[in-house]
Amino acid sequence: MTDQGHSKDTGADTTDFGFQRVKREEKASLVRGVFDSVAARYDLMNDLMSAGVHRLWKRFTIELSAVRPGQTVLDIAGGTGDLAERFSRLVGPQGQVILADINASMLEVGRDRLIDRGALSNIEVVQCDAQYLPFPDNSIDCITIAFGLRNVTDKDLALRSMLRVLRPGGRLLVLEFSKPTNELLGKAYDAYSFKLLPFMGRVVANDAESYRYLAESIRKHPDQETLLGMMEDAGFMDCQYHNMTGGIVAVHRGIKA
Amino acid sequence: MNDSHDPALLAGAFGGLEAAINRALTLAPASAKDLAEMAGTLIAIECTAPALIAFITIEPDGLLHLSGYSEQQPATRVCGTLSNFIALATADDPAATLINSDLEIIGNSAPLIALQQIVTRMDIDWEAPLVEVLGDVAGHQLAQLLRGAFSWGGHAASSLRRQLSEFILEEGQLSPPAAELEHFYSEVHALNLRVERLQSRLQRLSKRITERGAAHKP
Secondary structure, three states, X not given: OOOOOOOOOXXXXXXXXXXXXXXXXXXXXXXXXXXXXXXXXXXXXXXXXXXXXXXXXXXXXXXXXXXXXXXEEEEEOOOXXXXXXXXXXXXXXXXXXXXXXXXXXXXXXXXXXXXXXXXXXXXXXXXXXXXXXXXXXXXXXXXXXXXXXXXOOOHHHHHHHHHHHEEEEEEEEEEEEOOOOOXXXXXXXXXXXXXXXHHHHHHHHOOHHHHHHHHHHHHHOOOHHHHHHHHXXXXXXXXXXXXXXXXXXXXXXXXXX | OHHHOOHXXXXXXXXXXXXXXXXXXXXXXXXXHHHHOOOOOEEEEEEEOOEEEEEEEEOOOOOEEEEOOOOOOOOEEEEEOHHHXXXXXXXXXXXXXXXXXXXXXXXXXXXXXXXXXXXXXXXXXXXXXXXXXXXXXXXXXXXXXXXXXXXXXXXXXXXXXXXXXXXXXXXXXXXXXXXXXXXXXXXXXXXXXXXXXXXXXHHHHHHHHHHHHHHOOO
């Protein structure tokens, strides 16, 4: 199972970029273009798009992480560092948080914000690809990837890479948009994503296209059960997920045996 | 237990409550200091009707963290209905309420009683945020006004309680005084004990008569 696409053209050398099919090697640079464009106003747009609810989704993800003082946490696609900041307090001075992102613009915004809040003492900032994590085997206690997995070219490769660096007993938490459980809510959500979201992108960030991609990439992302299967296929144990806000978002958890 | 609720909604509710409690604690430094001595304690509050579980973690800085999910073993787990918890929260004597109510306590009850006592003793300095917003003079004046209003409200409520009690006991004679009731209950209890002793004496005598009758039979 490679990158999940529902398009008819599912050639092995192509992958989804929103509703388009692009060459696999092109996706990373296209995604980079999107996030370079939105980085400066990413947090503001997140608050606007979700009416602040993304903070609650992240709060619950942190609860599920059960992170304790002294542990090492890797926050992949950590972007502007909101999860990393909270983890930094949880692991304390004896622990470590690694804020990782493939996109330099997002990391720059995140690092500046963490410096402004005086939270960098136990946070390391690393630019890396989730598919090829540059960390030793069995070295991380908890990995989180919030709203990042759908942008990864080969999700299975990324999941296997995460499994490799996790310590036995360590856990992966994937917070990602998913499929609404109620049909009516799904229709309202579609209308919101494809009409209102690009409009907000145009007005606030002067970039409708990037926000159209975000909406499209959410639709192409595997649903709850598919992602659960992908995590089990990658080798994670005791996999489960929790739907939030009617399934618009789900957090998946898997443990390394 | 929280599976029936949307985790995001619960996270929002707990987040809001936590922010309000912690704001109050920052205005009551003595309580925050007392709480800091209990740092690391985890208390689980399990409400059976409506079904909901909340975990309260005391942070090293004396602030509280509320969540709907925890994998740690709580020091104290309290189970009961919402009305049981309200009765406990408003009780003058939390220890007695804990023992006499339908609340089920699993683990150590001491942290729960300590927490309730800290909350009861909490003395919030409302003047600080008012001064912050309105300035020294206007903030202090408004705080004085509010303090006066609260104090008058407290006196009025206690006076009303006393007058109502006097009417029920003296004017209307609708209920006997508490001391009289206590005396009556203790008399009934003593009578109960005497009856039990008499019953047991009668049983012993009856047994002895039966045994003697059996011994004199040819």
